[in-house]
Amino acid sequence: xxxxxxxxxxxxxxxxxxxxxxxxxxxxxxxxxxxxxxxxxxxxxxxxxxxxxxxxxxxxxxxxxxxxxxxxxxxxxxxxxxxxxxxxxxxxxxxxxxxxxxxxxxxxxxxxxxxxxxxxxxxxxxxxxxxxxxxxxxxxxxxxxxxxxxxxxxxxxxxxxxxxxxxxxxxxxxxxxxxxxxxxxxxxxxxxxxxxxxxxxxxxxxxxxxxxxxxxxxxxxxxxxxxxxxxxxxxxxxxxxxxxxxxxxxxxxxxxxxxxxxxxxxxxxxxxxxxxxxxxxxxxxxxxxxxxxxxxxxxxxxxxxxxxxxxxxxxxxxxxxxxxxxxxxxxxxxxxxxxxxxxxxxxxxxxxxxxxxxxxxxxxxx
Amino acid sequence: xxxxxxxxxxxxxxxxxxxxxxxxxxxxxxxxxxxxxxxxxxxxxxxxxxxxxxxxxxxxxxxxxxxxxxxxxxxxxxxxxxxxxxxxxxxxxxxxxxxxxxxxxxxxxxxxxxxxxxxxxxxxxxxxxxxxxxxxxxxxxxxxxxxxxxxxxxxxxxxxxxxxxxxxxxxxxxxxxxxxxxxxxxxxxxxxxxxxxxxxxxxxxxxxxxxxxxxxxxxxxxxxxxxxxxxxxxxxxxxxxxxxxxxxxxxxxxxxxxxxxxxxxxxxxxxxxxxxxxxxxxxxxxxxxxxxxxxxxxxxxxxxxxxxxxxxxxxxxxxxxxxxxxxxxxxxxxxxxxxxxxxxxxxxxxxxxxxxxxxxxxxxxxxxxxxxxxxxxxxxxxxxxxxxxxxxxxxxxxxxxxxxxxxxxxxxxxxxxxxxxxxxxxxxxxxx
Numbered sequence: 168x169x170x171x172x173x174x175x176x177x178x179x180x181x182x183x184x185x186x187x188x189x190x191x192x193x194x195x196x197x198x199x200x201x202x203x204x205x206x207x208x209x210x211x212x213x214x215x216x217x218x219x220x221x222x223x224x225x226x227x228x229x230x231x232x233x234x235x236x237x238x239x240x241x242x243x244x245x246x247x248x249x250x251x252x253x254x255x256x257x258x259x260x261x262x263x264x265x266x267x268x269x270x271x272x273x274x275x276x277x278x279x280x281x282x283x284x285x286x287x288x289x290x291x292x293x294x295x296x297x298x299x300x301x302x303x304x305x306x307x308x309x310x311x312x313x314x315x316x317x318x319x320x321x322x323x324x325x326x327x328x329x330x331x332x333x334x335x336x337x338x339x340x341x342x343x344x345x346x347x348x349x350x351x352x353x354x355x356x357x358x359x360x361x362x363x364x365x366x367x368x369x370x371x372x373x374x375x376x377x378x379x380x381x382x383x384x385x386x387x388x389x390x391x392x393x394x395x396x397x398x399x400x401x402x403x404x405x406x407x408x409x410x411x412x413x414x415x416x417x418x419x420x421x422x423x424x425x426x427x428x429x430x431x432x433x434x435x436x437x438x439x440x441x442x443x444x445x446x447x448x449x450x451x452x453x454x455x456x457x458x459x460x461x462x463x464x465x466x467x468x469x470x471x472x473x474x475x476x477x478x479x480x481x482x483x484x485x486x487x488x489x490x491x492x493x494x495x496x497x498x499x500x501x502x503x504x505x506x507x508x509x510x511x512x513x514x515x516x517x518x519x520x521x522x523x524x525x526x527x528x529x530x531x532x533x
Numbered sequence: 534x535x536x537x538x539x540x541x542x543x544x545x546x547x548x549x550x551x552x553x554x555x556x557x558x559x560x561x562x563x564x565x566x567x568x569x570x571x572x573x574x575x576x577x578x579x580x581x582x583x584x585x586x587x588x589x590x591x592x593x594x595x596x597x598x599x600x601x602x603x604x605x606x607x608x609x610x611x612x613x614x615x616x617x618x619x620x621x622x623x624x625x626x627x628x629x630x631x632x633x634x635x636x637x638x639x640x641x642x643x644x645x646x647x648x649x650x651x652x653x654x655x656x657x658x659x660x661x662x663x664x665x666x667x668x669x670x671x672x673x674x675x676x677x678x679x680x681x682x683x684x685x686x687x688x689x690x691x692x693x694x695x696x697x698x699x700x701x702x703x704x705x706x707x708x709x710x711x712x713x714x715x716x717x718x719x720x721x722x723x724x725x726x727x728x729x730x731x732x733x734x735x736x737x738x739x740x741x742x743x744x745x746x747x748x749x750x751x752x753x754x755x756x757x758x759x760x761x762x763x764x765x766x767x768x769x770x771x772x773x774x775x776x777x778x779x780x781x782x783x784x785x786x787x788x789x790x791x792x793x794x795x796x797x798x799x800x801x802x803x804x805x806x807x808x809x810x811x812x813x814x815x816x817x818x819x820x821x822x823x824x825x826x827x828x829x830x831x832x833x834x835x836x837x838x839x840x841x842x843x844x845x846x847x848x849x850x851x852x853x854x855x856x857x858x859x860x861x862x863x864x865x866x867x868x869x870x871x872x873x874x875x876x877x878x879x880x881x882x883x884x885x886x887x888x889x890x891x892x893x894x895x896x897x898x899x900x901x902x903x904x905x906x907x908x909x910x911x912x913x914x915x916x917x918x919x920x921x922x923x924x925x926x927x928x929x930x931x932x933x934x935x936x937x938x939x940x941x942x943x944x945x946x947x948x949x950x951x952x953x954x955x956x957x958x959x960x961x962x963x964x965x
Contacts, residue, residue: 224750253749259781264734264774271738274723275673277745294728299735303724305935307716308707311723312938346942367938399944399951446944453947485947 204390209379211353212242212318215360216280218392220250223278226364227254229269230282230319239284240320240379266292266317270299273315273369280364283319286335286373293338300369301344316363321349321373322416322467323515329503334468336415339371340444340477346398347444349373351419353383355442358396366398373444375417401448403455407437410525411455413478414465415441418516422465425521434529444474452478453485460491461528467515470498495524615830618897624829625892625903627666628658628885629910631682634691635860637914638681638698642864646922647698650727651712654682656827656859659884660791661686663832664759667840673721673758675736678713679791679858680725683761688720695917701924708927709935729762730769733788736760737775740786740849757843758786765796767810776817776851783848787839788814790853791826797862798870814851826854827882830891857882933958 206214220226227250232239234247234257247255258265262283269279283289289296300313322334339347346368350356356374363370388394404419405426414422419440426436437455441448456462462482464475479494500514616624635653642651654661657679665674665686676683684694689705697704698712705717715725723739726732739758746754766772767790779786790810794801802808814821820842824835832854839850857879861868892898936942940953952958 227745227749251749253745259774259777261774261778263771264737264778267731267734267771268738268741268775268778271675271723271735271740272742272745273738274735275739275742277742294731295734298728299724299726299731303716304938306706306710306714307718307724307935308705308709309935309938310706310716310718314938344936346937368942399941443944446942448945450945450947450949454949 204385204387205382206353206357206385206389207380207382208350208353208356208374209240209242211356211383211385212360212374212379213244213246215357215364216243216246217249219361219364220246220254222392223364224254225276226278226280227256227272228280228282229256229258229265231258231260231284233257233282238282240376242374242379243282262288262291263295266295267299269315270295270303270313273300273313274303274311278314278316278364280316280318283317285324285331285376286319286321287331287333289317289319289335296339296345296369296371297342301342303344304368305344312367313369314367316360316366316370316372318360318363318372318374320376320379322375323499323504323511324376326506326508326511327504328506332504334373334466334499335371336373336444336466337468337473337477339373340447340474341472342445344369345445346370347373348398348442349415349444350442351378351416351440353381353385354389355396355402355440357385357389358394359398359442362395362398365395370398373416378417378420381420396442399443399446399448401442401451402440403437403451404440405436405438407435408459409435409437410461410463410528411437411439411452411459412463412465412521412525413439413441413452413455413475415444415474416467418465418467421516421518422521424518425525428518428522429525432526432531434525434531436525441474447477447481449481449485453482456482456486457489460489461495461525462490463495463497463521463524463528465497465516465521467499470496470501473498492528492530495528497521497524614895614897615834616897621888621892621897622902622906623666624662624833625885625888625898626906626910627662627686628829628888629907630685630691630913631658631661632885633910633914634681634685634694634917637695637918639860639864641698641918647712648700649711650678650863650865651698652679652863653860654679654858656879656883657791657793657856658682659829659832659888660761660789660826660854660856663826663829664761664787664789664836664840667833667836668757668759671721671756673723673736673739673756674761675723675732675739675758676715676725676761677729677732677763677766678725678727679763680713680715680722680761684715684717684720684722684725687717687722689715689717689722691913691917692920693717695914695921696924699921699924700926701921702927702931703920703924707931707935709931730766730771733760733762733766733771733775737779737784737786740779740784740843741782743785744782755844755846756785757840758784759789759840760786761789761791763796764790764792764794764801764810765799765804766790767792767813768805773813773817776813776819776849779849780818783846785843785846786849787836787843788849788851790851791856792853793856793858795858795862795871797866800870809853811851811853819849819851821851821853823853823855826856827879827884827887829884829888859883 233243234255237244266281269281272279300315304312323332339345348359350359363372412422422438426438429436437459464478466474475496475498479496497516497520504514505511635655641647661682674683674687681694693705697706700708702708713725713727736758743754743756746752811821811823822835825831835852839852842850941951943952946952
């Protein structure tokens with residue numbers, strides 16, 4: 168983020184376009200050894216919901232437009248026809264009310280999946296997420312567990328303005344009693360959502376609107392209906408030895424592209440996909456830093472008190488002697504998201520920012 | 534359509550219910566809550582002009598026709614009474630338990646055994662007893678921070694509630710919840726919430742589960758949920774959101790407003806554009822009823838109808854109980870804003886005294902039987918204090934317990950294994 172401010176940015180539109188379109192291609196290269204099956208993140212989430220709802224009649228969906236509209240982003244397409252309106256509940260525009268209803272239903276034995284049209288709207292319901300869901304197992308000393316999943320798109324989309332673009336990973340990630348997940352690929356989305364629905368605790372599942380249409384290759388194992396990804400374990404998307412780049416959600420794609428660019432310059436970057444914001448896989452991050460001795464964290468959210476801040480703190484606390492360079496943090500700009508396309512680009516990390524920070528960590532910047 | 538007859542009356546300081554013969558009768562069937570009538574069927578209207586009551590103009594008076602008819606008959610034949618002797622004694626015992634418990638809490642607080650926020654229920658016992666004693670164990674109760682007596686009425690043992698207040702590990706929530714967060718899975722007390730209005734959606738969710746179990750899981754389920762909350766909450770958005778959804782989906786819930794006129798120091802009349810809360814029910818398509826919350830028999834009558842409606846699948850009801858808290862908002866509240874005349878007025882309407890009077894007048898119980906109950910309750914309370922005193926405080930390892938139902942939520946430790954598998958973590962000696 169500091170890099171964005173320091174350098175005069177010349178909008179390299181062509182470069183940007185190449186990056187956006189290149190995400191799919193990069194992902195393919197990263198998974199070069201897996202099967203040829205491809206799945207979009209949207210289908211991954213839809214299939215995960217479908218399978219979990221069919222396996223357990225207590226699972227039900229609740230949210231705005233999830234039923235007849237087939238989902239505001241078409242994630243819940245087909246579920247109403249398959250499971251009926253009692254299990255795919257279209258709600259009025261009452262986030263606080265229906266989130267609370269979901270929590271109450273979870274208290275009493277059901278397994279709700281509450282959809283927020285975007286996580287920005289979760290702020291209207293955040294009292295229920297934190298106070299009645301996250302804290303209840305503790306306050307009741309284990310009597311009342313809350314097996315609920317809150318899911319929806321998080322972070323920036325494209326040109327949607329300040330009130331629709333905030334990333335909530337840091338806010339939810341700081342709260343004890345919650346599990347917070349941020350998938351990147353289709354495999355992540357499927358596995359983590361299934362794990363979340365089966366989990367007896369409240370889970371905040373942060374998707375990303377721009378990733379919904381992205382296709383990723385999936386193995387046969389991923390397509391199996393009992394496939395789950397463990398909560399709390401990060402994934403090493405790309406092995407390397409010179410610098411560690413830690414990211415989650417959309418930024419993983421950008422980091423992989425940056426890693427390719429860095430590879431051409433002789434820097435071999437390791438990219439870690441956190442998958443789980445809470446609990447944070449500190450041991451994976453530290454193990455990686457002890458190998459590469461340099462770290463760059465990337466996130467879309469606001470810089471102060473962000474996820475990157477926590478990762479840097481944890482690395483400094485646990486692996487200080489192993490660091491050969493100061494920790495580098497890249498985050499979104501410390502401003503409400505602007506609307507105009509060119510300055511909106513400046514407000515979020517781009518591939519070139521990641522490349523620049525990684526080079527700085529390797530003492531190779533100009 | 535039934536006509537509403539208005540007849541402004543001067544209320545003396547005695548209970549509005551006793552003026553039943555001068556109240557207007559509504560033309561129409563006796564059950565005011567039958568689902569055909571959505572609350573347009575309003576009963577008589579009294580305007581309280583007595584300076585002793587701060588309830589200003591157009592307060593809706595009390596009671597259903599059923600109660601009025603029964604009161605008018607002065608015969609003491611048992612068939613006309615509202616309750617049997619056994620029921621009367623159960624109600625009396627429950628109210629005495631609530632009152633004695635709360636008085637003991639005040640004592641213990643001033644002796645330093647209880648700490649933090651403590652909100653006492655003195656004066657409102659009729660509402661808790663009137664409603665909760667009609668429930669089954671599987672029915673749910675959701676309350677606010679003024680929840681000790683709701684928990685007791687629902688069946689949580691006094692020992693467990695007292696221990697919880699003392700912060701001991703034998704409390705109903707092992708000392709982790711406290712005064713404002715009473716939970717009991719066994720007795721279906723789903724909290725205890727500190728935030729105003731937070732419990733209402735949770736209660737609506739429990740009612741949703743009831744309906745879901747019946748319709749989707751095809752279980753034989755007719756559980757009802759009661760949501761208790763105050764007058765201040767009725768201005769909160771979540772309240773209206775839930776009234777809408779409960780009526781929309783016909784959920785088996787009763788919204789019980791304990792209107793004690795004060796939200797800490799904010800008078801209901803200063804904060805609400807239309808102070809008649811029961812009116813907000815019909816606006817959403819459910820009956821809205823006002824009842825004298827200082828009279829346990831009237832509350833019970835109304836509760837029976839409302840709970841019956843919910844059990845039959847006819848949907849929610851909004852019940853506004855006119856009640857009063859004899860003490861301040863909490864034990865830390867100096868209670869300076871309330872008019873002493875108002876407090877004196879409601880003290881004469883003490884629900885326990887009224888029930889006693891009813892039991893004596895109708896020969897349902899005598900002095901000795903009631904004294905025996907008083908004594909029994911005193912012993913229970915003393916025993917609960919002793920039990921709480923002697924109970925241990927939570928052990929170190931309890932700090933990290935119960936954060937997650939699945940403790941792997943604490944993540945992976947530096948050695949690469951899940952933290953919860955490290956024995957030092959569970960004993961509370963690991964560095965976190």
